[in-house]
Amino acid sequence: MYGHSYTHTRTEHPDAASFERHCHTEYELLFVLHGHGDFIVEGTHYPLRDGTVLFTRPSEYHYVHPESDTPYERYVVNFDRSFVLNAAEGLSVLTPQDDAVRGIYSSAESVISLLRQTFAFLDRLGKSAPADLRETLLQTVVTQAVTALFLQGPDRESASGNETVSALIDYINRHLTEDLSLDRLAGLHFIGKYQLCRLFRAHTGMSILHYINTKRMALAAEWLRNGIPAEEVALRIGFRDYSAFYRRFVSIQGKSPAAFGKNQ
Amino acid sequence: MYGHSYTHTRTEHPDAASFERHCHTEYELLFVLHGHGDFIVEGTHYPLRDGTVLFTRPSEYHYVHPESDTPYERYVVNFDRSFVLNAAEGLSVLTPQDDAVRGIYSSAESVISLLRQTFAFLDRLGKSAPADLRETLLQTVVTQAVTALFLQGPDRESASGNETVSALIDYINRHLTEDLSLDRLAGLHFIGKYQLCRLFRAHTGMSILHYINTKRMALAAEWLRNGIPAEEVALRIGFRDYSAFYRRFVSIQGKSPAAFGKNQ
Incomplete structure (x- = not known):
């Protein structure tokens, strides 16, 4: 039920x-x-x-x-x-x-x-x-x-963790629909790209890029559940190319965007 | 709720x-x-x-x-x-x-x-x-x-109890709308009225009459809850005189039959 x-x-x-x-x-x-x-x-x-x-x-x-x-x-x-x-x-x-x-x-x-x-x-x-x-x-x-x-x-x-990583995750979570390039993230936290990637992986067990992709597709899934059309979700999440969004979504969620739609 | x-x-x-x-x-x-x-x-x-x-x-x-x-x-x-x-x-x-x-x-x-x-x-x-x-x-x-x-x-x-009292209670519970005079109950269990009353009180802490009245008024309350009119309940339970039923009901339930009706 x-x-x-x-x-x-x-x-x-x-x-x-x-x-x-x-x-x-x-x-x-x-x-x-x-x-x-x-x-x-x-x-x-x-x-x-x-x-x-x-x-x-x-x-x-x-x-x-x-x-x-x-x-x-x-x-x-x-x-x-x-x-x-x-x-x-x-x-x-x-x-x-x-x-x-x-x-x-x-x-x-x-x-x-x-x-x-x-x-x-x-x-x-x-x-x-x-x-x-x-x-x-x-x-x-x-x-x-x-x-x-x-x-x-x-x-x-x-709870334990690294302050820089926590601040970075906070920033990513709040700006999922914006530019989250490594250059930008490293600039915000005043450390080098290489150091940032190593620090992130050491504390989370994954790359920054993988984290961003996963969170973006989770947000996409939530929007789809709320009835927003897949094409609009792709645009909102920053994908101008729908087929690129579709492939990324399926690779992370294991199901097509349609499977998350309102009537599923 | x-x-x-x-x-x-x-x-x-x-x-x-x-x-x-x-x-x-x-x-x-x-x-x-x-x-x-x-x-x-x-x-x-x-x-x-x-x-x-x-x-x-x-x-x-x-x-x-x-x-x-x-x-x-x-x-x-x-x-x-x-x-x-x-x-x-x-x-x-x-x-x-x-x-x-x-x-x-x-x-x-x-x-x-x-x-x-x-x-x-x-x-x-x-x-x-x-x-x-x-x-x-x-x-x-x-x-x-x-x-x-x-x-x-x-x-x-x-669980512990007296077999005669248990059998008597069973009989009373199943025949609440019938004749439950002491003569009849004593006859069914082949013991004297006085002995029956003493045995019942020893094991339940109350008189047979009080038990019967209480169970009858509980059954009446259930019927009232199910929407059966009070006058019919009185007749079913064996009271030809409605005011006698009413007084007995209030004395045991503490509320009038109307308070148990369907819309209360």
């Missing part, structure tokens, strides 16, 4: 390289039962531990970097805003501000024990339970998690 | 006589944080302990008998069927069968720890939270509790 997915996965020997780096139009709730490593949201690093709760909002670029020597077991729920029930749908945690921290991280015991109980309960329902009952219970879990994170607030002390 | 109430109460020196014996058209979920005593549903006794979960369906006559030497702290939620979310609304635990045990009792650790976490979460929200957010969270708690009780099933081993 609402867009959502839910997985409970255990990986005995996680290979960091095999974990997808992505940016999507859904919310994501990650609850770590067991693991060791890092979680990176747009250049901000959070420690990944037993009980870690991480929540990302639409279009926040994120990925996990688990250590290979520790099994990694987690629940992941992806959902649309409408999957959150009634009053909780209006909570500010669902709408990131421009200057807000990236992702919401929590290691508060009250949040962890709530999620542990409610996910364990969902597990007990098992695959044999009617799909609509599992969905109803998943909605209650997601609603409680969102409310708990709102009450608790983000745990900013656990 | 839906009919419900929710209380978290602690009584330092509970006086069993001050706890209401009642029978209502709502579901009731009782979660005992701390206490010692008994919970009685239509003559069936359950032990009341820290962590006890008790669930009664509409028209199940019930009351609590706490020991005065132990503080009694509990959550009580009363709610209509429509307060339970989506798919969970169809669970069989919400529809008692004629031959089912009375009330649903659970002392399963999995149910208790789920309720402890989710009620604690509701407490943390506090009175300062918006009313509609508290209501949304209460809905998630009730839905999870109903589902957990369905999964766990009733704990029949903790």
Whole structure:
């Protein structure tokens, strides 16, 4: 009835390289039962531990970097805003501000024990339970998690990152439709292009160009969902050549622009 | 938006006589944080302990008998069927069968720890939270509790009672609109009227007549809610004199029949 997915996965020997780096139009709730490593949201690093709760909002670029020597077991729920029930749908945690921290991280015991109980309960329902009952219970879990994170607030002390990279990401996020050439970005931050690229890759694990392309296509996907015609989206995002936009979009999103349209 | 109430109460020196014996058209979920005593549903006794979960369906006559030497702290939620979310609304635990045990009792650790976490979460929200957010969270708690009780099933081993009284209550519940004179009831169970009355009072804490009157007026309230005119309800329930029905109804329900009508 609402867009959502839910997985409970255990990986005995996680290979960091095999974990997808992505940016999507859904919310994501990650609850770590067991693991060791890092979680990176747009250049901000959070420690990944037993009980870690991480929540990302639409279009926040994120990925996990688990250590290979520790099994990694987690629940992941992806959902649309409408999957959150009634009053909780209006909570500010669902709408990131421009200057807000990236992702919401929590290691508060009250949040962890709530999620542990409610996910364990969902597990007990098992695959044999009617799909609509599992969905109803998943909605209650997601609603409680969102409310708990709102009450608790983000745990900013656990976040770490590089100030220049953070400022750069902020700038890119706010100017996605403008000129984001390396010359321009390096000029803004008063460091050399080469140094800037190396610094960015060291803290985010990817090139600046890849980050910009991914964020631009995420914004394009959002506009398409809101019913804006593909040709206009291409122009807004800075592509005068529609077929170049189309190829870039498909290579990053894995689907054609039409698949994101209003009636899909 | 839906009919419900929710209380978290602690009584330092509970006086069993001050706890209401009642029978209502709502579901009731009782979660005992701390206490010692008994919970009685239509003559069936359950032990009341820290962590006890008790669930009664509409028209199940019930009351609590706490020991005065132990503080009694509990959550009580009363709610209509429509307060339970989506798919969970169809669970069989919400529809008692004629031959089912009375009330649903659970002392399963999995149910208790789920309720402890989710009620604690509701407490943390506090009175300062918006009313509609508290209501949304209460809905998630009730839905999870109903589902957990369905999964766990009733704990029949903790129930105790007298077989004759149970059979008598069964008979009364199934024949509320028929002749339930003491002569007839005693005849059915092949014991003397005096012995029957004494046995009933010993196991339920009330007279047979009081029990019958209460159950009849609960059935009347249900019919009124379903839109049946008060005069017809009176006749169905065995009252040829409407004013006698009216007085009896008000004395037991505390409100006039009109207050239970379809449009109230």
